[in-house]
Structures are given as C-alpha cells and as structure tokens.
Amino acid sequence: MTDRSDSLLKVDGLSLSYQTRQGELQAVRDVSFELARGSALGLVGESGCGKTTVANCLMRLLPDNARISAGRVLLDGQDVLLLTEEEMRLRRWRRISMVFQAAMNVLDPVYRVGQQIIEAIETHGVESTDIGARERVARLFRMVGLDPQLMERYPHEFSGGMRQRAVIAMALSCDPDLMIADEPTTALDVIVQDRILRELKAIQQPLGMSIIYISHDIAVVAEVTDVVGVMYAGRLVEMGDTADVFRAPAHPYTAALVSSFPSVSGERRPLTSLPGEPPNLSDLPPGCPFHPRCAYATDVCRTEYPPRAASGSRWAACWHPLDATLVPQS
Amino acid sequence: MASASNTPETPNAQAAGSSAPDGEPLLAVHGLTKLFPVGGGPFRKPSSFIHAVDDVTFRLGHGESLGLVGESGCGKTTVGKLLVKLLEPTGGEILFRFAGDSAGAATEAPWDSAAISGRLLRSCGRRVQMIFQDPYASMNPRRTIYDIISEPLSVQGMGDVQYRVDRVLEILTLVGLTPAGGFLFRHPHELSGGQRQRVAIARALVIRPSFVVADEPTSMLDVSSRTGVMSLMQDLATELGVAYLYVTHDLAVARYMCHRIAVMYSGKVVELAETEELLRNPLHPYTKALLSAVPVPDPGHRRQLPDIRGDLGTPIDPPSRCRFHERCPAATEHCLDHPHPPMEEKTPGHLVACYEV
Numbered sequence: 001m002t003d004r005s006d007s008l009l010k011v012d013g014l015s016l017s018y019q020t021r022q023g024e025l026q027a028v029r030d031v032s033f034e035l036a037r038g039s040a041l042g043l044v045g046e047s048g049c050g051k052t053t054v055a056n057c058l059m060r061l062l063p064d065n066a067r068i069s070a071g072r073v074l075l076d077g078q079d080v081l082l083l084t085e086e087e088m089r090l091r092r093w094r095r096i097s098m099v100f101q102a103a104m105n106v107l108d109p110v111y112r113v114g115q116q117i118i119e120a121i122e123t124h125g126v127e128s129t130d131i132g133a134r135e136r137v138a139r140l141f142r143m144v145g146l147d148p149q150l151m152e153r154y155p156h157e158f159s160g161g162m163r164q165r166a167v168i169a170m171a172l173s174c175d176p177d178l179m180i181a182d183e184p185t186t187a188l189d190v191i192v193q194d195r196i197l198r199e200l201k202a203i204q205q206p207l208g209m210s211i212i213y214i215s216h217d218i219a220v221v222a223e224v225t226d227v228v229g230v231m232y233a234g235r236l237v238e239m240g241d242t243a244d245v246f247r248a249p250a251h252p253y254t255a256a257l258v259s260s261f262p263s264v265s266g267e268r269r270p271l272t273s274l275p276g277e278p279p280n281l282s283d284l285p286p287g288c289p290f291h292p293r294c295a296y297a298t299d300v301c302r303t304e305y306p307p308r309a310a311s312g313s314r315w316a317a318c319w320h321p322l323d324a325t326l327v328p329q330s
Numbered sequence: 331m332a333s334a335s336n337t338p339e340t341p342n343a344q345a346a347g348s349s350a351p352d353g354e355p356l357l358a359v360h361g362l363t364k365l366f367p368v369g370g371g372p373f374r375k376p377s378s379f380i381h382a383v384d385d386v387t388f389r390l391g392h393g394e395s396l397g398l399v400g401e402s403g404c405g406k407t408t409v410g411k412l413l414v415k416l417l418e419p420t421g422g423e424i425l426f427r428f429a430g431d432s433a434g435a436a437t438e439a440p441w442d443s444a445a446i447s448g449r450l451l452r453s454c455g456r457r458v459q460m461i462f463q464d465p466y467a468s469m470n471p472r473r474t475i476y477d478i479i480s481e482p483l484s485v486q487g488m489g490d491v492q493y494r495v496d497r498v499l500e501i502l503t504l505v506g507l508t509p510a511g512g513f514l515f516r517h518p519h520e521l522s523g524g525q526r527q528r529v530a531i532a533r534a535l536v537i538r539p540s541f542v543v544a545d546e547p548t549s550m551l552d553v554s555s556r557t558g559v560m561s562l563m564q565d566l567a568t569e570l571g572v573a574y575l576y577v578t579h580d581l582a583v584a585r586y587m588c589h590r591i592a593v594m595y596s597g598k599v600v601e602l603a604e605t606e607e608l609l610r611n612p613l614h615p616y617t618k619a620l621l622s623a624v625p626v627p628d629p630g631h632r633r634q635l636p637d638i639r640g641d642l643g644t645p646i647d648p649p650s651r652c653r654f655h656e657r658c659p660a661a662t663e664h665c666l667d668h669p670h671p672p673m674e675e676k677t678p679g680h681l682v683a684c685y686e687v
C-alpha cells in the first residue's frame with residue numbers, strides 16, 4: 001500500500017500538548033504514519049482520543065494553547081511545521097484542505113454560498129477568470145449532489161445536509177493533494193451520507209487525491225479507506241490494511257471497538273460494550289493506558305508501555321496481540 | 331383516510347430477543363395527522379400546509395419497543411411530540427390503556443388522550459415521557475442534575491423533598507451514574523455526552539412511566555457510550571416494563587433496540603414489520619433504498635447501490651398520489667393516477683403501502 005517512492009505525507013513522532021488550567025494535557029503522543037499519494041487513510045477511536053488534534057496539526061490550525069513538543073510533518077518531503085504562517089497560508093486549501101467536524105460554522109452567513117467558494121478559488125489562482133471559477137463551483141456542486149442554482153443562496157437557506165455538502169465542495173475546490181475529512185457525515189442521513197461517500201471515492205482516484213478520513217463510525221471507515229490507524233489516549237495503537245484490521249483486530253481495543261458496533265447485515269450477534277470510561281489524558285494509568293479496560297491485561301501491561309508487534313506493514317502496540325502472526329519488535 | 335385501521339397488527343414480537351410484549355395494546359394510534367400552516371399571518375388564513383404527519387396508524391404493546399426510522403424531516407419527532415401531547419394533532423386518535431390503572435373504570439375503556447384534561451392529564455403525564463434528540467439543547471445549563479431529574483416529580487406533585495432526593499439517588503444509580511451523591515449538584519456542562527444522555531433517561535424514567543418516546547437518544551454519542559446507553563435502555567425496559575417508541579435514522583441501532591420497525595416517509599408510515607423480517611425481507615422500494623444505504627463494518631461486504639433519486643422535499647400540500655412517487659424506481663402509470671396506497675398486510679404482521687408489492 002505505502003510505496004515509499006510515492007509517499008505524499010509522512011508524520012514522524014508527533015507529540016502535542018494543550019496548556020489548560022488543570023495543567024498540561026498531552027493530546028497527541030508520538031504519532032507516526034505515512035500516506036501514499038492517491039490512497040485513503042482512516043483514523044478511528046473514541047471521542048477525545050486526539051483525532052481532530054492530529055488533523056488540526058497537519059493543517060497548522062491549532063489554538064493558542066497548543067504546543068508541539070516533538071515531531072515532523074513532511075508533505076512531499078518538506079516539513080510543514082517549519083513553514084512561516086504566510087508560506088502555510090498558500091498551501092492551505094491548495095495542497096491540504098479540510099472538512100471540519102463543525103462544518104456548519106465554516107460558511108459565512110452574510111455571503112452567498114457560491115461566492116464564498118469562488119473567492120477561495122480566486123485567492124489561490126486556481127482559475128484566472130470569474131467565469132472559470134463560477135463554472136468550477138457549478139461542477140463541484142453537481143459532484144456533491146447540489147443543484148448549481150443553489151450557489152446564489154445564503155447558508156441559512158440550506159438544510160444541515162446541504163451545508164455539509166457545500167463545505168465538501170469548498171474543500172475540493174482547489175484540487176488539493178490531501179483532503180482531511182473530520183466526521184464529515186456523522187450528522188447526515190444514511191442516504192445523503194451514502195451519496196457523499198460514493199462521490200468522494202469517485203473523485204479521489206481520477207484526481208489522485210489522498211484522503212484522511214476521521215470518524216468513530218467504523219462502518220464508514222471500513223468502506224472508504226485503504227489503511228486505518230486506531231487511536232487510544234493520544235497514541236496510535238494499531239495500524240494496517242483496513243480490511244485486515246477490521247476483520248481480525250490485533251489490539252484488544254480495536255477488537256472491543258469492532259464488537260461494540262451494530263450492523264444491519266449478517267447474524268444479529270450480541271453487542272458488547274466497552275467497560276469503564278475513556279481515559280483521562282492528564283492522568284493516564286502507567287504502562288499500557290488501556291489496561292484498566294482490557295480483558296487480556298497482565299502484570300507487565302500495568303507497568304510498561306508495550307512495544308510494537310508487527311507483520312509486514314501491519315502493527316499493534318500490545319504485549320499480547322490477538323493475532324499470533326504479529327511478532328514483537330525489539 | 332385511516333385505510334390501514336381495519337388491519338390492526340398484533341404487537342407480538344420476539345425479534346429483538348429481549349422479553350416479548352404480551353397481548354393487550356398499550357397504545358393505539360388511528361389516522362394520526364399533523365398539519366403545520368405555512369404562509370399565514372395574523373389577518374390571513376394560511377395558504378398551504380406542511381403535511382408533517384399524515385394518517386398514521388399503529389399499535390404498541392405493553393413493554394414493546396417500536397422503532398420509527400426514516401430520513402431527516404420525514405416526521406418522526408412530530409409523531410413523538412403528538413404522542414406525549416407536546417403538540418395537538420390536526421386529526422386522528424391516540425388511545426392509551428395503562429395496566430393496573432387506579433382510576434377504576436378507566437381501565438375498562440381505552441383512554442382518548444385528546445379528551446384528557448385536568449387531573450387525568452396529570453396522571454397521563456405520569457405515564458408518558460419523552461427523551462429529546464439533543465441532550466445539549468434540552469437541559470438548562472444553570473440547573474443542577476438534581477433539579478433536572480426531580481422536575482417531573484415536582485410537576486406531578488409527587489412526594490416531599492426527602493422522597494424526591496431518595497428517588498433521584500435511586501434512579502441515578504439505576505442509570506449507572508455512581509456514586510449518585512457525587513452527581514446530584516453538578517451541572518450539565520460538567521458531564522460527558524454519554525453521562526448527559528443518562529441524565530436525560532433518568533429524568534424520563536424517574537416517575538416510572540409506562541411509555542417513553544426516545545428521540546435519537548444515542549445519535550450524539552460515540553461508540554463507547556452508545557452501546558452502554560443502548561443496553562441500559564433495554565435493561566430498564568425489561569426491569570420496569572417500559573414501552574418505547576424509539577425514533578432513529580440508524581437502522582443498525584433500531585435492529586438492536588426494537589421488536590418491530592415502522593419506516594416513515596414524508597409523513598406516512600410506508601412499511602411496518604418485525605425487526606428481522608423487515609431487515610431480511612424489505613418490501614417497500616423506499617425501505618430497500620434506505621437499507622442499502624447503510625454502511626456495513628465488514629470490509630468484505632459489497633453493498634448494492636441504493637435505488638433512489640433526488641431528495642426528500644418538504645411536504646407542502648403534496649399531491650394525493652403516492653408520496654414516494656418522484657423518487658421511486660418502481661413507479662408505474664397506476665401509481666400516478668391513484669391516491670397514496672393504503673397499508674396492507676402482505677404476510678402476517680408485515681404491512682406495506684405500495685401498489686407494486
């Protein structure tokens with residue numbers, strides 16, 4: 001999957017913390033992954049595990065109280081974290097774009113929806129004429145299933161689903177190399193969601209665009225991504241081909257996520273709920289942070305963070321991986 | 331009108347695996363209709379109407395859970411609000427018959443909730459509760475958890491302060507917010523989404539209702555808290571004998587929560603069957619499209635393309651023909667010239683409103 005020669009993005013040892021009144025909160029810990037051009041990566045995990053923080057970091061759109069303590073984010077070999085704000089501004093939307101979790105708030109209520117996207121296109125010089133930009137927006141609208149006539153309307157005249165589609169059109173407007181989609185369809189109906197997922201897949205390949213798809217809906221991630229990373233308490237704990245990871249999870253946390261997910265097809269097997277509460281990031285338990293909720297935990301899990309066990313490009317950070325073909329790395 | 335009312339289905343479902351409801355219906359809804367006026371003013375009659383709920387008929391057994399599924403805007407929440415009397419129906423009947431009713435004669439005949447007033451309304455309100463779609467918007471941020479949960483008790487004038495405190499502590503423990511004492515004087519913003527949804531459930535159950543409308547109670551929650559809240563609601567249904575109208579757009583969630591599922595489209599119930607029957611053998615073209623749009627967590631699974639065009643518009647003065655006509659892949663001339671099809675029982679307990687089934 002990850003052909004090195006064609007790597008678009010390489011995140012290396014990324015760590016980040018937020019300064020809060022309660023002290024320092026380490027939201028991202030030593031996250032590394034690589035993304036090939038034209039492929040789709042999923043990030044899954046419970047709310048609060050750091051998915052949005054990783055995405056905001058790639059976009060360099062972090063709040064003032066965030067501090068990156070280590071790591072590199074290489075986009076085509078260039079470290080995004082070292083760019084000046086001006087250099088970054090030129091790349092945002094053009095090279096990396098993002099569909100935000102709270103997409104409703106992205107559109108400015110006082111401007112027509114079409115105009116807002118035309119401005120993004122003209123700012124980045126993707127089209128040189130107003131007519132060109134206008135035609136481009138009309139094409140994008142059709143792509144996401146919106147009538148181009150809606151370009152003339154204001155955001156408040158759109159339903160939630162229509163606004164979400166407009167924001168996706170905006171994220172695609174400058175032909176980005178990488179689009180990050182943070183829970184883009186969580187608030188939508190299945191029929192609209194289905195249409196958007198199909199459209200994303202259909203345009204991704206011809207454009208050679210890469211996608212990072214963030215969601216806690218593992219069914220959606222299973223359908224749209226090639227590779228998936230599972231996050232727990234700020235760390236990646238398992239990574240590999242999406243099909244392999246969901247069919248035979250190696251990390252007990254991934255297994256728990258999969259078996260707590262209801263499905264409409266197949267046998268109606270009982271759902272198991274994850275015991276306990278999500279971890280408190282400013283007060284993590286020692287050793288493997290999942291151990292208080294893990295059915296497989298042993299003494300070593302309570303004292304030492306597990307090393308990676310790997311097989312090919314598939315790995316899991318666990319002392320007792322559920323898949324025996326994964327061998328511990330020293 | 332009320333075409334389906336001559337084929338009342340028996341609320342007798344084993345599908346969801348939990349305890350099956352028995353015999354007597356708790357609730358019978360006949361030809362329920364709600365029109366919202368549009369374009370009217372203080373001196374002008376409204377020129378048209380949104381047909382938000384249009385001639386809906388179903389029954390619900392004691393302790394049964396009925397799922398109401400469909401796209402955003404199809405009328406699910408409106409049905410729920412009509413059942414708990416937050417909205418006045420434009421037409422139709424809502425009849426409740428509560429078990430072991432102390433009002434004596436009232437146990438004999440079903441109650442017409444449209445006719446209930448005064449003392450009777452209060453005692454009806456004691457048995458019918460609603461959990462709202464958005465746990466963030468439905469709670470006053472300045473009130474404490476105790477205030478929020480005890481409110482239905484004070485509205486109903488139940489017990490003194492000591493009784494209410496005890497009841498609230500008991501219900502907090504029941505919904506898994508322990509130690510209960512530690513939650514009493516917290517505020518909603520100090521709780522996680524999952525905890526807040528548990529508070530909403532506690533509030534609805536504190537007066538031991540017979541029937542609860544649960545409007546998307548888990549759609550704002552993520553995986554870890556969702557499964558917990560789902561099984562909590564099932565346990566409470568078994569323990570307290572509560573019947574649910576479970577509103578959701580997620581068929582996978584409905585599969586786990588409901589004995590039967592009613593599929594709603596543009597103000598109409600278009601299909602109703604036991605849960606597994608509906609999922610394995612959907613008959614209405616809309617149900618088929620809805621089902622094939624649900625992503626499946628199994629990466630090897632290939633879904634069919636949902637066969638549906640366009641979007642669900644707002645049903646303002648809709649033409650009398652089948653509501654699904656514009657988007658229907660199976661529509662024929664016959665559908666065009668005839669009124670909206672009636673609900674008909676195709677196999678025992680499986681009702682569908684479509685000419686082409």
Ligand SMILES: Nc1ncnc2c1ncn2[C@@H]1O[C@H](COP(=O)(O)OP(=O)(O)OP(=O)(O)O)[C@@H](O)[C@H]1O
Pocket residue numbers: 366380381382400401402403404405406407408409463579644645
């Ligand atoms: N108070 C109201 N005034 C006017 N129209 C309304 C009102 N409440 C609901 N409607 C309309 O009635 C229809 C049904 O709305 P309802 O809230 O019942 O939908 P729903 O199925 O619960 O949708 P969702 O899944 O988005 O919650 C919609 O077209 C809606 O715009």
Ligand SMILES: Nc1ncnc2c1ncn2[C@@H]1O[C@H](COP(=O)(O)OP(=O)(O)O)[C@@H](O)[C@H]1O
Pocket residue numbers: 018019020025027045046047048049050051052053054063065281
């Ligand atoms: N601006 C912020 N200030 C302080 N803490 C934050 C901020 N944004 C996020 N956090 C915290 O960082 C952690 C990770 O958050 P986030 O990346 O949003 O998770 P996810 O997207 O996986 O739900 C959470 O504990 C969250 O409360």
Ligand code: SF4
Pocket residue numbers: 251252253288289290291292294295296297298301306317318319320321
């Ligand atoms: S390292 Fe131990 S506690 Fe952590 S997931 Fe693996 S078995 Fe469970």
Ligand code: SF4
Pocket residue numbers: 615616652653654655658659660661662665671683684685686687
């Ligand atoms: S009655 Fe006709 S238009 Fe309506 S759902 Fe059936 S086939 Fe489609």
Ligand SMILES: [Mg+2]
Pocket residue numbers: 048051052101182
């Ligand atoms: Mg997030």
Ligand SMILES: [Mg+2]
Pocket residue numbers: 406407408463545
């Ligand atoms: Mg609703």
